[in-house]
Amino acid sequence: MTVLVTGGAGYVGAHAMRELRRAGIACVALDNLVRGHRESIPPDDLIVGDVGDPSLVSRVLADRQISAVMHFAAYAYVGESVVHPAMYYANNVGSTINLLRCMVDTDVRTIVFSSTCSTYGWPESISIREDHPQQPVNPYGASKLMVERVLRDFDQAYGFRHVALRYFNAAGADPEGGIGELHEPETHLVPLVLQTALGLRENVSVFGTDYDTPDGTCIRDYVHVSDLASAHVLALQYLTAGGRSDCFNLGNGEGFSVREVIETARGITGCKIASLDAPRRPGDPDRLVSNSAKAHATLGWKPKHASLRSIVATAWDWHRNLSQKKET
Helix, strand or coil: CEEEEECCCCHHHHHHHHHHHHCCCEEEEEECCCCCCHHHCCHHHEEECCCCCHHHHHHHHHHCCCCEEEECCCCCCHHHHHHCHHHHHHHHHHHHHHHHHHHHHCCCCEEEEEEEHHHCECCCCCEECCCCCCECCCHHHHHHHHHHHHHHHHHHHHCCEEEEEEECEEECCCCCCCCCCCCCCCCCHHHHHHHHHCCCCCCEEEECCCCCCCCCCCEECEEEHHHHHHHHHHHHHHHHCCCCCEEEEECCCCCEEHHHHHHHHHHHHCCCCCEEEECCCCCCCCEEEECCHHHHHHHCCCCCCCCHHHHHHHHHHHHHHHHHHHHC
16 A cells, blocks of 8 residues: 655644554655645655646556545645635645546545544534534635535545544644644644744733633643544554545543643743733634544544643654754
């Protein structure tokens, strides 16, 4: 088996590449490097190109004798999707349809899709299961939901077996080092907090302090990126063993507030980490916490880095090492 990993130079995609190699599964990344990082992937494992290019995708699928795809390539900024919805639908939906058509033409009919809890929209329960209504409130979530629908239609029409993994807040870094979370611009809480600890930012903003939570700040379910990567490998193995198309939540099932994340980072880094209270952001719910029992039962997935301290500690090691490399 050789797996094509689209967006394989991105944050989760690069960790999935490592997890595939650890499992003894050959893989190659296809990434246009608009938001991916060349240094995250060994040169021999990277093809620079766009998922929306039909001739390139078809050639890679055929020449590399690809038997399955992990699809990460997408834009993933919620705020940006609101300002530029056309860009998000063209890339996240349009380019994915191109990929799927090329897969059908080359008889590659197994795919693990990187979806998101953003497809659920405003939560109707504290612990979200896969049967929660999918009512996204932004173009990013809507674009991912559209792809899930396309996958179901392709399954019915072409026997296109797939797993959609809806994960919550990815965080952390590979415990063995080398790759971690780096976005431009950075919008995720854990790296923002750690960049503040390193003196790269004056403070970290706390958006909203009057939520209906114990300390008044938003609660989110943080899941280690290496655990997400292992779930993708398990999903692939599930499909190749004859499993039916399905969707799974990926989260730790436990929420942590913004202030808890900051306090945990202070304890790990030994830094003060200044925070600045700011107004709520529109559309931020009080809590988003996953019920991942289905992934545990069906895929045999069990997070190895479930504690917030473990997640933040691996991220800190990576960010600190990256900062030291830049200084030298």
